[in-house]
Amino acid sequence: MSAAPSPPASPPESDSKTVIGIAFGNTNSSIAYTSPDGKAEVIANEEGDRQIPSVLSYIGSEEYHGAQAKSHLVRNAKNTVCYFRDFLGKSFASIDPTNSHTSAHPVDVGGTTSFNLQQTEDETATPVSISEITTRHLLRLKDSASDFLGSKIGGAVITVPTDFTDAQRSALIAAAKAADLEVLQIIHEPVAACLAYDARNNTIPTDKTILVVDLGGTRCDAAVVSSRGGMYTIIATAHDYELGGLQLDQVLVDHFAKEFLKRNKVDPREDARSLAKLKLEAEGTKRTLSLGNSATISIESLAGGYDFHSTVNRLRYEMLAKKVFDQIVGLAESVVTKAELDLLDIDEVILSGGTSHTPKIASRLAQIFPVTTQINAPATSAVALNPSELSARGAAIQASLIAEFDQEDIEQSTHPAVTVAPHLVKSVGVVIDGADDSFQTLLEAQTAVPARRTAQFIVPNGGDVIVKICEGVREIVVSKPEAKPNGVKDDDDSEEEEEEEADVRNRVFKVERVVAEAAVRGVEKGSKIEVTLNVGSDLALSVAARVVGGQQGARGTVEGTDKKE
Amino acid sequence: MASVKSLRPLPALPEGWSAESNFIAHAPLSASVHRKLEPVGPHFLAHARRKRHSRTFSEDDRIQASQNVKSVEDDDVGEISEPESPLLLQRDPKDWKNQDHYAVLGLSKYRYKATDEQIKKAHRKKVLKHHPDKRAASGATEDDSFFKCIQKAMEVLSDPARRRQFDSVDEDANRDPPTKKAKGNFFKLWSVVFESEARFSKNQPVPKFGDEKSTEQAVEEFYNFWYNFDSWRTFEYLDEDVPDDNENRDQKRSVERKNKASRTKRKTEDTARLRKLVDDCQNLDTRIKAFRDAKKKQRNAKRDARDAEEKRVAEEARIKAEEDKKRKEEEEVAAKASKESSKKAKEAAKTAVKKNKRVLKGSVKDANYFVSGIASPDVIDKVLSDVELIIAKIDAEDLGVFAKKLEANKGADAVKATYLAQASGMVSKGLIKAGELKILTSA
Numbered sequence A: 001m002s003a004a005p006s007p008p009a010s011p012p013e014s015d016s017k018t019v020i021g022i023a024f025g026n027t028n029s030s031i032a033y034t035s036p037d038g039k040a041e042v043i044a045n046e047e048g049d050r051q052i053p054s055v056l057s058y059i060g061s062e063e064y065h066g067a068q069a070k071s072h073l074v075r076n077a078k079n080t081v082c083y084f085r086d087f088l089g090k091s092f093a094s095i096d097p098t099n100s101h102t103s104a105h106p107v108d109v110g111g112t113t114s115f116n117l118q119q120t121e122d123e124t125a126t127p128v129s130i131s132e133i134t135t136r137h138l139l140r141l142k143d144s145a146s147d148f149l150g151s152k153i154g155g156a157v158i159t160v161p162t163d164f165t166d167a168q169r170s171a172l173i174a175a176a177k178a179a180d181l182e183v184l185q186i187i188h189e190p191v192a193a194c195l196a197y198d199a200r201n202n203t204i205p206t207d208k209t210i211l212v213v214d215l216g217g218t219r220c221d222a223a224v225v226s227s228r229g230g231m232y233t234i235i236a237t238a239h240d241y242e243l244g245g246l247q248l249d250q251v252l253v254d255h256f257a258k259e260f261l262k263r264n265k266v267d268p269r270e271d272a273r274s275l276a277k278l279k280l281e282a283e284g285t286k287r288t289l290s291l292g293n294s295a296t297i298s299i300e301s302l303a304g305g306y307d308f309h310s311t312v313n314r315l316r317y318e319m320l321a322k323k324v325f326d327q328i329v330g331l332a333e334s335v336v337t338k339a340e341l342d343l344l345d346i347d348e349v350i351l352s353g354g355t356s357h358t359p360k361i362a363s364r365l366a367q368i369f370p371v372t373t374q375i376n377a378p379a380t381s382a383v384a385l386n387p388s389e390l391s392a393r394g395a396a397i398q399a400s401l402i403a404e405f406d407q408e409d410i411e412q413s414t415h416p417a418v419t420v421a422p423h424l425v426k427s428v429g430v431v432i433d434g435a436d437d438s439f440q441t442l443l444e445a446q447t448a449v450p451a452r453r454t455a456q457f458i459v460p461n462g463g464d465v466i467v468k469i470c471e472g473v474r475e476i477v478v479s480k481p482e483a484k485p486n487g488v489k490d491d492d493d494s495e496e497e498e499e500e501e502a503d504v505r506n507r508v509f510k511v512e513r514v515v516a517e518a519a520v521r522g523v524e525k526g527s528k529i530e531v532t533l534n535v536g537s538d539l540a541l542s543v544a545a546r547v548v549g550g551q552q553g554a555r556g557t558v559e560g561t562d563k564k565e
Numbered sequence B: 001m002a003s004v005k006s007l008r009p010l011p012a013l014p015e016g017w018s019a020e021s022n023f024i025a026h027a028p029l030s031a032s033v034h035r036k037l038e039p040v041g042p043h044f045l046a047h048a049r050r051k052r053h054s055r056t057f058s059e060d061d062r063i064q065a066s067q068n069v070k071s072v073e074d075d076d077v078g079e080i081s082e083p084e085s086p087l088l089l090q091r092d093p094k095d096w097k098n099q100d101h102y103a104v105l106g107l108s109k110y111r112y113k114a115t116d117e118q119i120k121k122a123h124r125k126k127v128l129k130h131h132p133d134k135r136a137a138s139g140a141t142e143d144d145s146f147f148k149c150i151q152k153a154m155e156v157l158s159d160p161a162r163r164r165q166f167d168s169v170d171e172d173a174n175r176d177p178p179t180k181k182a183k184g185n186f187f188k189l190w191s192v193v194f195e196s197e198a199r200f201s202k203n204q205p206v207p208k209f210g211d212e213k214s215t216e217q218a219v220e221e222f223y224n225f226w227y228n229f230d231s232w233r234t235f236e237y238l239d240e241d242v243p244d245d246n247e248n249r250d251q252k253r254s255v256e257r258k259n260k261a262s263r264t265k266r267k268t269e270d271t272a273r274l275r276k277l278v279d280d281c282q283n284l285d286t287r288i289k290a291f292r293d294a295k296k297k298q299r300n301a302k303r304d305a306r307d308a309e310e311k312r313v314a315e316e317a318r319i320k321a322e323e324d325k326k327r328k329e330e331e332e333v334a335a336k337a338s339k340e341s342s343k344k345a346k347e348a349a350k351t352a353v354k355k356n357k358r359v360l361k362g363s364v365k366d367a368n369y370f371v372s373g374i375a376s377p378d379v380i381d382k383v384l385s386d387v388e389l390i391i392a393k394i395d396a397e398d399l400g401v402f403a404k405k406l407e408a409n410k411g412a413d414a415v416k417a418t419y420l421a422q423a424s425g426m427v428s429k430g431l432i433k434a435g436e437l438k439i440l441t442s443a
């Protein structure tokens, strides 16, 4: 197999297409491009925002977008459209209008979800379809990108959640087209996040199983992705449409509202405008608490003519938000279960989405995984990428990879005829000397075939050795923690403590079935043997073992069972 | 292509391992599963290039490829399965305490058995249908009271502590014990009762009621479990609302006290109720009687066996005594008989010895004391002394044999030869010393 193609390192020619990546969320959107030196960068819009609220607002004939539009939620809620991404490509009957409660309400116009908006100086409202809203939003994003990059945008890769239906994809492509934006490819958010991380190095990523937890504003999604030879396969997904940053905002809104109520005998939640103010400010407070140990809130004339100034510390907030955190941890656990895996099988966790900035969420997730599991979040890793940017970065990297492809090429490459591949169900490896039944995995389960892996082994004593190739199963071995070395006195306290000590769980590979054996004879003491396993698309396995820098070796083939492709 | 760094040692080739080509294929790899690779990233694009390079895809290939792919997304939310009665839809959300939260979410069938996942999905379905904006769109009134009921139901059922409080007083999940007249299988009827009660158990799983085939141990464990039932059932849900304002502290405290008292009372009543229920069931449980009967039977059987054994032993002893007696009598008779017969035999033997001695003495006389002419008194004396010696040393049996030989071999020489043979035989046996004999020595 040839070496991995690396992202184009040369600066794009002046005549080549400028392509971008777009993360289109219910709450925020972001745009990114790949710089001439191959790095993905998120672009700030005219207002300097990299997280651009997916909000449009109308005052008179004026259209506002992003953060500006979002601020209109206080005074112009009825003419402000929020949280609309998940309405696209769906019938009115199947949308959940809950999050639009404090902004323009979706209405049913002949089955099409629309918003009644005043867009002219006179007071009449006219329906604007969800497709039209999306088009306007994408147009603003495209213009921001084009302004920043100083060139026409030739196409975009857009990220969507894994549960996006074909109808939603088609609607998105059509809405983009209406904004004169060519959608090169629609890719899945968790995969974009994986790509954003893997693209940091130019080497082939090691085989690993990744849990991507995408914590946004209105929803949380989780996916187990197996990364094999740098290719990604989604093994399982889970979604919670009633869990996200908004729930955390609500925790603070309730906390502050109670405090305000106590002081002023007025509940700011009972007035739409007061509530909108409090919500906006509470979100800011929440973000501050991701960095500092306390945060202040300060709202002039919040309700009943009273101002509101208060502080909250992080510990208090984390206590109040415990239920939401519990649900997030529960979602992560459930997707691992759905993938028929154990938490110990997860090599890496990627926290994505704005809410992933929350330190407690990262530490709560870190707690359920073994210490060897890499937790990629700002609170747990100094080298973590900004979780709010992962989707857009991944999309930008993909966009640069396919910038030169024509439509036909992309269509062909993304078709199931190419993407659907047989995946191994068992790990394949070589038995090593020492502990019983232990072996070195070469090909992990969930590796798409054809695939090839090589490993080197040593022959410390020389002589004849056996290369025994087998399929293995992963077992979780549960053992009691080791007894405390010095017999602590048997008072009640210590006994209870001992009871609480959790079992030690370990992940071991056991040989399940021997597939083939090869003998390498007369090996010199201390030499290395290189073993290459090559599995064809028909599951035929060819084995080659050879002494590094020597003549001896053995090779052979085990017939496959699947039909040859 | 990925390479794994291992540098771990390979095992030595086992003794006697042999193959023609240093390679043995044992078994093919396990069947694969078809999954979709995400068409993203440089390594996928390389894969796509290779795959597309090697061939062109027919329409058939393309269709087939889309099938049999393991899907990772769940099915759509689907339809609401339970009909919504007009009564339910008209509920007043303020009366949420009396609302059947499961019915509101369309989970009447599941109740305490509904999983968190089911509750989530059911809630979502209801929201999609009953959100006030949806109602407004379909021309219905802006009335969002049922939506509020839905939110209240979710609020209660999504909080584990509050759900337990509601489940504690969820009458619709209760299964009353069967009445005396109830028809049906006793075990089935009671099983559902205990299954429903089991939801309150702190200890899970709860032993099953079982059926007529249950072992005594299982039944015993079952009743033990229920007589020691550890229940989490609480009655907070039925609390009277505590006034919220600070002015009425006394009233607040009094309501709180009242609530506390009635919670305790209800809990005590519930414990008693459950106890009675278990009592009733146990009294009706035919297995208990069956086990008792079986035990009694076993006990009786044991006793019968013991009696029979005793009888058998007594009988055996009696027979033995009888036999002993008989044998003793027989022995006595036999002893007497043998005594008599031995006396006779002894007498017969005595006469035989006498007779044989006569034969011996007679034979030497007939042989003229082994001399020709008239035998001198000295010779006669010597010969007779030898004969006496033989007679003295010979046993009765040999004497008989010797006598017979002598009777068979008449004639002086033959008699002498016979005597000599006898004498030398006895000498060689050590019965007689050679020197003791006077005439009958061969020397």
Ligand SMILES: Nc1ncnc2c1ncn2[C@@H]1O[C@H](COP(=O)(O)OP(=O)(O)OP(=O)(O)O)[C@@H](O)[C@H]1O
Residues within 6 Å of the ligand: A024, A025, A026, A027, A028, A029, A051, A215, A216, A217, A218, A219, A220, A244, A245, A246, A283, A286, A287, A288, A290, A352, A353, A354, A355, A356, A357, A358, A388
């Ligand atoms: N530093 C921070 N700390 C905590 N929360 C943050 C921080 N930054 C952003 N968030 C929260 O992240 C959420 C937005 O996440 P994101 O930008 O990923 O939105 P999204 O992808 O559009 O989400 P969705 O589609 O689920 O609504 C908001 O609730 C926001 O308050």
